[in-house]
Amino acid sequence: MGNSDPEKSAADRFLADDSLREAAATGIIGYRLRRAQLNVFQRFLTVFETLQLRPAEYSVLVLIADNPGRKQTEIAAALGIKRANFVTLAHELEARGLIERRPARDDKRANALHMTADGTAFLNHARTLHEAMEQDLVTQLGGPQARDRFVDMLERLS
């Protein structure tokens, strides 16, 4: 039983008709921005597939490693993740043995987040993969200077 109705990739059809292509993208910054973002995220998913790590999870690990002992709410807020949604995320990372949620010293309600030894090793590996991907992106953008200009413009839109 094979795939009875395989979708062609969007790009296949996209390139099949240039007049449509032009019409779709002309003068729409938001549209191109979204396309680029989806593309970069897709690349991320591919690169991190073997690690079973999604973008949000990676950024959470980076933030905890660089800011050990912070409370859930702080990490969540810094990444623009709602407290409620962060709960599941943190629980999964804890269940995988990558992070620990210790009772905070100064606040009995709060959990202080820390990396485990396994988590640190795992993140180091992930960081290597990420840096390689990032390097690819820089190359595509046209070098470090272009990257800096690009990131600057992204910030201007935020």
Place this chain on the structure above:
Amino acid sequence: MGNSDPEKSAADRFLADDSLREAAATGIIGYRLRRAQLNVFQRFLTVFETLQLRPAEYSVLVLIADNPGRKQTEIAAALGIKRANFVTLAHELEARGLIERRPARDDKRANALHMTADGTAFLNHARTLHEAMEQDLVTQLGGPQARDRFVDMLERLS
């Protein structure tokens, strides 16, 4: 009965701790790309709130107006929307009287998509709003040249 648990905006907490802020964004193109995209889309939603028009719907209308008579699948594919998901989208736009789905001459299976007179008028209004928004973005980016460089870099990532 007021909002018993109002969330602070992400930015409020974000700015409350610069060390976290720096850690979150350092060296992560994908992260900043996503932030910028969400921000621009949020602006779109605000601008188009009175029209009750979402980004995908706007791009569909633009594409149909610029390519009248195309089949559903063509429009959907050009925008990277799955056939299946496009059905609801097209039905809603038709229900609002903005587009028509006429039987295609050369293919009894297919629907050829056309704007209605109302749809054209509606889209003209939407285009005005969009152009104003686009102009704001260009200003934020630092002018037309910066916009061109920016869009070029977005294309490089796609």
Place this chain on the structure above:
DNA sequence: TGCATTTAGTTATATAGAATAACATTGTTA
């Protein structure tokens, strides 16, 4: 101090976007 308000974490739930599978109808091609 005592009481109202706020905050941290949590659970449950809702909504939107995007993806897959399967199907009828029609078109294409070997």
Place this chain on the structure above:
DNA sequence: TAACAATGTTATTCTATATAACTAAATGCA
């Protein structure tokens, strides 16, 4: 003509994100 492919469709799933409501604890203030 018989196999295959494409179009539109429905149903379903998955993921991300958002909201409401609750508890326990902390904070503020009169």
